[in-house]
Amino acid sequence: MRRFLVLLAIMMVCGLLPAYAQPFGEGIGDLLLPLAGNRNYDVQHYDLDLTVTSVEAGNIEAVMTIGLTPTRDVAQFFLDFEMLPIASITVDAQPAVFHHLAGELEIVPQQPLRAEQPVTVIIRYAGTPEPISNPMLGSAGWQTFAGGIYVAGEPLSATSFIPINDHPRDKATYEIAITVPKPYVAVSNGVLLSTDEHDDTTTYTWQMAQPMASYLLTLSVGRYSLYEQVGPDDLPISNYFPTPLADALSRIFENQPDMIAFYSERFGPYPFDSFGSLVVADPQFHYALETQSRSTFSTNILQSGRELVVAHELAHQWFGDSVSVHSWRDIWLNEGFARYAEVLWLEHTQGRAAMLGYLRRLYMTATSSSVLPGNPTVNTLFSGAVYDRGALTLHALRLEVGDELFFEILRTYAERFRYSNAATTDFIALAQEVSGMPLDALFYVWLLGETVPPPEAIGLR
Numbered sequence: 001m002r003r004f005l006v007l008l009a010i011m012m013v014c015g016l017l018p019a020y021a022q023p024f025g026e027g028i029g030d031l032l033l034p035l036a037g038n039r040n041y042d043v044q045h046y047d048l049d050l051t052v053t054s055v056e057a058g059n060i061e062a063v064m065t066i067g068l069t070p071t072r073d074v075a076q077f078f079l080d081f082e083m084l085p086i087a088s089i090t091v092d093a094q095p096a097v098f099h100h101l102a103g104e105l106e107i108v109p110q111q112p113l114r115a116e117q118p119v120t121v122i123i124r125y126a127g128t129p130e131p132i133s134n135p136m137l138g139s140a141g142w143q144t145f146a147g148g149i150y151v152a153g154e155p156l157s158a159t160s161f162i163p164i165n166d167h168p169r170d171k172a173t174y175e176i177a178i179t180v181p182k183p184y185v186a187v188s189n190g191v192l193l194s195t196d197e198h199d200d201t202t203t204y205t206w207q208m209a210q211p212m213a214s215y216l217l218t219l220s221v222g223r224y225s226l227y228e229q230v231g232p233d234d235l236p237i238s239n240y241f242p243t244p245l246a247d248a249l250s251r252i253f254e255n256q257p258d259m260i261a262f263y264s265e266r267f268g269p270y271p272f273d274s275f276g277s278l279v280v281a282d283p284q285f286h287y288a289l290e291t292q293s294r295s296t297f298s299t300n301i302l303q304s305g306r307e308l309v310v311a312h313e314l315a316h317q318w319f320g321d322s323v324s325v326h327s328w329r330d331i332w333l334n335e336g337f338a339r340y341a342e343v344l345w346l347e348h349t350q351g352r353a354a355m356l357g358y359l360r361r362l363y364m365t366a367t368s369s370s371v372l373p374g375n376p377t378v379n380t381l382f383s384g385a386v387y388d389r390g391a392l393t394l395h396a397l398r399l400e401v402g403d404e405l406f407f408e409i410l411r412t413y414a415e416r417f418r419y420s421n422a423a424t425t426d427f428i429a430l431a432q433e434v435s436g437m438p439l440d441a442l443f444y445v446w447l448l449g450e451t452v453p454p455p456e457a458i459g460l461r
């Protein structure tokens with residue numbers, strides 16, 4: 001889904017397109033970004049072979065192998081991909097015709113695809129990726145800076161440098177081999193399968209063996225030091241820090257094993273084979289992102305509220321990554337949950353008074369905004385109210401059902417929708433099922449009510 005498609009979506013909503021005009025490409029059916037992703041197939045696996053020929057210039061050569069299964073008979077299909085020059089595309093080893101326009105890649109195989117018959121698509125390309133620049137969603141995706149390269153962005157990011165079905169509803173496994181000039185280190189999601197030394201280059205091969213949404217792909221090339229920790233049940237925690245900052249950063253992240261143990265108790269088992277954090281020292285980078293199994297942080301975001309940012313991104317591994325949104329409109333299921341996980345960590349480490357103080361701050365944000373966490377627009381997707389009023393919604397639920405049922409609801413939700421997607425209605429139905437209580441009214445006032453309930457409703461005054 002490209003900026004052009006965002007614009008088309010707005011034009012369609014605003015009635016600026018004639019009814020007969022069909023955009024190039026077809027969305028997966030997201031409620032908020034109706035043209036995001038693509039329908040008619042399901043990707044099982046992406047195998048990326050990426051060579052960074054110049055880190056300074058950000059030049060790449062790539063071979064992307066995609067295993068996908070059509071969900072219906074189709075003569076052609078679409079992938080999301082920015083405008084890098086493509087050398088060739090094959091479908092089951094047969095050359096395919098393709099058209100590449102405004103971020104949508106149409107592929108026409110020699111034979112129509114048959115429903116439920118898997119195919120292998122191989123795309124060879126090279127070039128210099130650019131960030132995706134969107135006035136509503138900011139700059140995202142492939143970024144180069146003096147220290148190297150990284151990829152970050154939500155809801156769109158990966159299409160800046162790889163062809164992909166860019167929506168959380170089509171999750172897939174990944175193997176990503178990155179060849180970089182020495183002495184650079186290449187970091188991505190999951191487990192490092194191998195490090196192969198060549199004369200002037202090194203190939204780092206990473207595997208994400210659990211299904212992953214496209215925006216959760218991380219990739220960085222830089223001069224990194226590895227800081228290893230061990231989590232519960234011998235979970236490997238591999239952190240990559242810019243070498244000059246490694247000592248200072250290792251102190252900020254030292255509680256990660258305890259955090260994983262704490263959240264595993266509250267939310268159920270940690271969902272992936274490995275964890276770790278990646279810190280990128282680009283001075284223009286100002287946020288953190290819950291990239292799957294390896295959270296990505298800017299050095300800027302670690303300047304303040306350090307431990308809660310680390311806790312927030314870790315909690316997303318359960319809520320956001322393992323259980324992902326069905327549509328982007330459900331974003332409070334990610335951000336409200338991760339914000340409330342901060343509240344839980346504060347309560348656990350500093351006690352009830354600290355928790356109440358933090359909840360009061362969240363309440364102030366919630367009451368100073370007209371954004372409804374249950375119904376954000378593209379512009380307000382990451383508004384503070386989505387996070388803070390979303391978190392207060394969970395606190396209201398906790399007070400209503402009691403601690404025992406509340407954490408049972410969270411654990412059941414994490415388990416039932418593991419590696420999958422959930423909508424707000426799924427969570428409400430599950431909360432009612434587990435608690436045996438009618439909760440529609442509670443969710444309605446907290447997620448969609450024009451007025452935030454009074455502070456006394458959640459024990460604040």
Ligand SMILES: [Zn+2]
Pocket residue numbers: 290312316334335338
């Ligand atoms: Zn978040």
